[in-house]
Amino acid sequence: MSDAYGQLLDATIQHLENLKSRSVRHVTVAPETLLALSKPTVAAKSAPSPTRPAEKAAAAPEVNTASIPETTAGVSDSPVKKSAGLKIAAYTALSERARGCVKCPHLASSRKHVVFGTGSIDAQLMFVGEAPGADEDEQGEPFVGKAGQLLTKIIQATGLSRADVYIANILKCRPDTPGQAAGNRKPTPEEMQTCIPYLHEQIDLIQPKVIVALGATAVEGLLGKTVGITKLRGNWQTYRDTPLMPTYHPAYLLRNQSLSEKRRVWEDMLAVMEKLEMPVSDKQRHFFIKA
Numbered sequence: 001m002s003d004a005y006g007q008l009l010d011a012t013i014q015h016l017e018n019l020k021s022r023s024v025r026h027v028t029v030a031p032e033t034l035l036a037l038s039k040p041t042v043a044a045k046s047a048p049s050p051t052r053p054a055e056k057a058a059a060a061p062e063v064n065t066a067s068i069p070e071t072t073a074g075v076s077d078s079p080v081k082k083s084a085g086l087k088i089a090a091y092t093a094l095s096e097r098a099r100g101c102v103k104c105p106h107l108a109s110s111r112k113h114v115v116f117g118t119g120s121i122d123a124q125l126m127f128v129g130e131a132p133g134a135d136e137d138e139q140g141e142p143f144v145g146k147a148g149q150l151l152t153k154i155i156q157a158t159g160l161s162r163a164d165v166y167i168a169n170i171l172k173c174r175p176d177t178p179g180q181a182a183g184n185r186k187p188t189p190e191e192m193q194t195c196i197p198y199l200h201e202q203i204d205l206i207q208p209k210v211i212v213a214l215g216a217t218a219v220e221g222l223l224g225k226t227v228g229i230t231k232l233r234g235n236w237q238t239y240r241d242t243p244l245m246p247t248y249h250p251a252y253l254l255r256n257q258s259l260s261e262k263r264r265v266w267e268d269m270l271a272v273m274e275k276l277e278m279p280v281s282d283k284q285r286h287f288f289i290k291a
């Protein structure tokens, strides 16, 4: 049994256990999922490119099964289609588990949405932030507020779109701010520890080639390092064999408008593009350098 198949099977079993613990006794399973589960196959290796065009049907701003039919339609003998079906089933099961999570009762009772993640489940590039803010809690999608709009611009400057990459946070719920009408707070160590298994599973499923950790909390959550982000940014780290680039959080760039800080983040992105063997134009290479 391959590692990937074993992980997907574990995710499926975990999901079924959860349903059982909620007294659900019957589940509807699509025929193609049953077939895929009964015949494990090895997923095809794809060429190194920022996204995998053949599998792009699964890419959507918020990954949802509505965008899936092209990948899973009908019962096919193609190993790629079968493994894609399994991956989608495991992703859906994981996101449903997170969406029903009440492990932090204070966050579960204050949240409007669980902000699970967005983008392509086949992305080669994954961004990890801290936690949803008010806008993200309202809309159920990570990085849609002011900092998110800046992140979207950064992604677009590389030639990619939000749908090509995957975006998630260390915490899936907005840290509550009781007694305050507005504002954000940093997640507590307990909240991070409780929530991080969801992100580990997300990364295991998506298997990005590169992770970008946005800010100190993302680095701390993924690597357990509390070294200042100023020291760490721009220096490749490793998350479970995956190269990880720490960089400044876009919210920091909004607070600090200096060109040199923007250039530093851009240099980190250039390094990421090179690692992914993406083309880099002269114009891109010279962004934020004064003529």
Ligand code: URA
Binding pocket: 129, 130, 131, 132, 133, 136, 141, 142, 143, 144, 145, 147, 148, 169
């Ligand atoms: N900041 C984050 O770290 N994540 C979001 O989703 C939004 C803002």
